[in-house]
Amino acid sequence: MTPDEYCRERAAPRGSTLHYCLRLVPADRRRAVIAIQALGRELDDAARLSSDAGVARVKLAWWRGEVGTIHAGKPSHPVALALQAAPAARSLARADLEAVVDGAERDVEHRPFADFAALEAHCARTAGVVATLSAMALGRRDAAALGRVRELAVAARLVEVVRDVGSDARQNRVMIPQDDLARFGVAAADILARHTSQSFTALMATEASRVRERCDRAAAGIESGDRSALGPWLAALAIGRALLGEIERDGYRVLEHRIALTPLRKLLIATRALRGARPRCE
16 A cells, blocks of 8 residues: 555545545645645544553654654655655645644643633644645645635534544543533533433534534635635535534434435535635636
8 A cells, every 4th residue: 555545545535525525626736635634633543542641642752753754854654655755745844744743732631621612722723733734735825715724624623523422432532512511411421421311412402503603604704716725625614514414303313323424415515515616717
């Protein structure tokens, strides 16, 4: 398996949201974006899947050194090799790539999020940073455009938080803000035990509604001239909004099973979003 194939399997396999969102991106740029996204996945796993915080820190320290070899050295990991081989990714400064490591390091010792603002901040320094670097690899350097990409990515990540309550619980992790848990009388221990109740359903309905509003704010005010630059993220957000609809129709049973869209439906949603993002000929 080549480094590019490894990254594709890690971050954008056929049927995945990213696979469809990048359909109109030129192959050389797509290669760089997939490698950046794969780096985010590797670092997220290093931070979250290690049962010992010390082990996680050692892994991330190794990754920080590996990132340093992309610009000057010989990487050993397939993701770093793919980043080094992709000119659009290699054009990113070392400090930019290390920002992804920084976000993962803050996630090693998961502390409960006090409120929704704290959860948003977490999403901004993880998914938001990865999306910003991906946009830079696509040639977007304007601060306003990068800010819009970050907002779209944070909104899409918040959809995943709602979807992944059950899988997070299996990893002994609760992402729902503490003030919301208290307001609805839902104990974190009940979520970890994957116990569904009327209170939990009401809680998730409120979380989903808030995330939908966040999606609306992220997409609001984007002018037609910006849509071609934001196409992949607009497609991801459209898929996320459809997923929220499915979660609602399923009665917010996210502790019982992981709700997902079919690959065909993702393809159709992404195609519509990307067509709308294409610049029109006058």
